[in-house]
Amino acid sequence: MPVTTLNGHEIHVNEEGFLTDPTEWDEELAVALATQIGITMTDGHWSAIRFLRKDFDEVGETPTLRRVATVGGIPIKELFVMFPQKPAKKMAYVAGLPKPVGCV
Amino acid sequence: MKKLLVLGAGTAGTMIVNRLRKRLDVGEWDITVVDQDDVHHYQPGYLFLPFGTYSPEQVTRSRHSTLSDGVDFVIGEVDRVDAAANTLSLTDGRTFAYDYLVIASGTTPRPDQTPGMLDAEWRKSIFDFYTFEGSQALGEALKKFDHGRLVVHITDMPIKCPVAPLEFTFLADAWLRERGVRDGVEITYVTPLPGAFTKPICSNTLGYLLEERKIALETDYMVEHIDVEKKALISYDEREIPFDLLVTVPLNMGADFVARSGLGNDLNFVPVDKNTLQSKANPNIFAVGDASDIPASKAGSVAHFAVEVFTDNFLELIAGKPMTGSFDGHANCFIESGDGKALLIDFNYDTEPLTGKYPLPVVGPMTLLKETRANHLGKMGFRWIYWNILLPGHSMPVPTHMSMVGKKPANAANTNATPAK
Numbered sequence: 001m002p003v004t005t006l007n008g009h010e011i012h013v014n015e016e017g018f019l020t021d022p023t024e025w026d027e028e029l030a031v032a033l034a035t036q037i038g039i040t041m042t043d044g045h046w047s048a049i050r051f052l053r054k055d056f057d058e059v060g061e062t063p064t065l066r067r068v069a070t071v072g073g074i075p076i077k078e079l080f081v082m083f084p085q086k087p088a089k090k091m092a093y094v095a096g097l098p099k100p101v102g103c104v
Numbered sequence: 105m106k107k108l109l110v111l112g113a114g115t116a117g118t119m120i121v122n123r124l125r126k127r128l129d130v131g132e133w134d135i136t137v138v139d140q141d142d143v144h145h146y147q148p149g150y151l152f153l154p155f156g157t158y159s160p161e162q163v164t165r166s167r168h169s170t171l172s173d174g175v176d177f178v179i180g181e182v183d184r185v186d187a188a189a190n191t192l193s194l195t196d197g198r199t200f201a202y203d204y205l206v207i208a209s210g211t212t213p214r215p216d217q218t219p220g221m222l223d224a225e226w227r228k229s230i231f232d233f234y235t236f237e238g239s240q241a242l243g244e245a246l247k248k249f250d251h252g253r254l255v256v257h258i259t260d261m262p263i264k265c266p267v268a269p270l271e272f273t274f275l276a277d278a279w280l281r282e283r284g285v286r287d288g289v290e291i292t293y294v295t296p297l298p299g300a301f302t303k304p305i306c307s308n309t310l311g312y313l314l315e316e317r318k319i320a321l322e323t324d325y326m327v328e329h330i331d332v333e334k335k336a337l338i339s340y341d342e343r344e345i346p347f348d349l350l351v352t353v354p355l356n357m358g359a360d361f362v363a364r365s366g367l368g369n370d371l372n373f374v375p376v377d378k379n380t381l382q383s384k385a386n387p388n389i390f391a392v393g394d395a396s397d398i399p400a401s402k403a404g405s406v407a408h409f410a411v412e413v414f415t416d417n418f419l420e421l422i423a424g425k426p427m428t429g430s431f432d433g434h435a436n437c438f439i440e441s442g443d444g445k446a447l448l449i450d451f452n453y454d455t456e457p458l459t460g461k462y463p464l465p466v467v468g469p470m471t472l473l474k475e476t477r478a479n480h481l482g483k484m485g486f487r488w489i490y491w492n493i494l495l496p497g498h499s500m501p502v503p504t505h506m507s508m509v510g511k512k513p514a515n516a517a518n519t520n521a522t523p524a525k
Binding site: 015059060061064065066067070071076077079080084085086087088089099100101102104 | 260270297298302304306323326328369378439457
């Protein structure tokens with residue numbers, strides 16, 4: 001896996017730039033990752049990202065948008081506004097978690 | 105007398121009771137399995153019913169006939185589990201005590217969870233194929249369908265047999281070509297995921313399958329409702345996808361009694377340890393097969409490999425020993441690609457599908473991640489194996505844990521470290 005440096009953080013990433021080791025993540029890095037995809041973090045972004053981190057810790061899997069809405073309490077429409085077009089993928093990227101995948 | 109109670113006589117539940125009945129002393133252990141009816145469906149067959157490849161009779165059997173002697177079969181609907189009291193009650197008032205409980209009640213498509221899905225167009229221009237009735241109704245609709253927009257749609261993950269919607273798409277494409285009407289049909293594949301293939305090796309190896317068949321792809325699509333007047337899917341970000349024939353995979357949820365019993369997550373799946381399948385809340389409760397929340401595919405092959413680990417672990421547990429088996433999320437599945445060919449994939453929690461041969465490394469006879477006729481024949485032959493080897497609890501000559509021998513992590517994705525777009 002390639003190692004890259006972002007804002008002074010040395011991180012392991014996969015071919016799409018997603019962190020491969022969630023423990024290398026911190027909130028400062030999240031800001032830098034968000035900037036990479038043109039997102040400025042607001043309180044709304046933070047509550048989504050913090051829910052993703054907490055849920056991943058508990059369940060071992062990146063939550064779906066539906067789960068962010070039903071368990072995390074952030075409506076799906078808002079996720080599409082905050083993380084345009086591809087909220088599931090973009091939230092995972094900023095949260096330093098694996099993107100949602102199918103089995104193929 | 106000790107009591108093992110299993111909820112659900114589907115793929116996982118049937119294998120569990122049949123395997124354990126052989127290994128638990130009849131004088132010491134009662135084994136009871138509960139299901140709401142006496143019909144066991146060979147669910148992989150639903151994919152083929154719409155195309156007339158299988159007849160309805162070929163995919164059903166009586167549950168009684170699949171259960172070993174010495175297993176008590178109770179027909180009834182579960183009301184709730186009282187995990188503190190170790191009891192189960194049915195809606196007809198019967199109650200059962202247990203020492204150990206296995207929840208194997210699977211996952212169910214829930215069209216009621218998407219506004220508009222069950223309205224006037226349900227089973228007229230909107231169909232599912234994950235139910236016996238739905239798949240037969242779809243078959244009738246397909247016979248009359250010779251032009252227009254065919255949309256194949258997944259509501260949200262997780263779904264049972266995650267590759268089935270792709271297979272359905274490939275089979276429909278081939279079937280429409282055979283009938284000479286493919287040119288008048290637009291096919292669109294709509295997924296909540298970032299792609300039809302989300303793992304780099306699959307995406308590199310199999311990406312051509314959609315392009316070659318002129319199947320349009322709509323990704324990151326979260327349906328909010330179906331506009332019945334317009335006959336269109338409407339997403340949360342207001343993308344509208346019109347259809348003449350919609351084949352949808354409704355939201356999948358675990359059984360409602362799981363929620364009533366306070367044993368489930370937001371989708372009624374039971375949170376368990378992903379390696380032992382033991383409930384995180386109750387050490388004498390397990391969830392095996394689609395009913396659990398493990399991050400593996402909801403599929404019969406996963407249930408099969410998981411049951412093998414579970415049954416060995418269970419014998420250790422009741423002997424007062426630590427459970428030594430660890431399920432690795434192993435799955436393999438055939439992917440029908442139409443025209444009498446299929447692909448085969450083999451993967452687990454940590455390893456992506458790779459190229460190579462299966463079940464014997466190098467020798468095969470089946471080829472991983474490649475369309476071949478042998479793979480298709482394997483899929484067709486599997487129905488016999490299911491009824492005659494798997495359900496009775498005999499061992500299959502394939503390893504429970506995934507083997508890396510002879511597998512080639514070749515042609516991995518290009519490694520441009522670009523951020524998510």
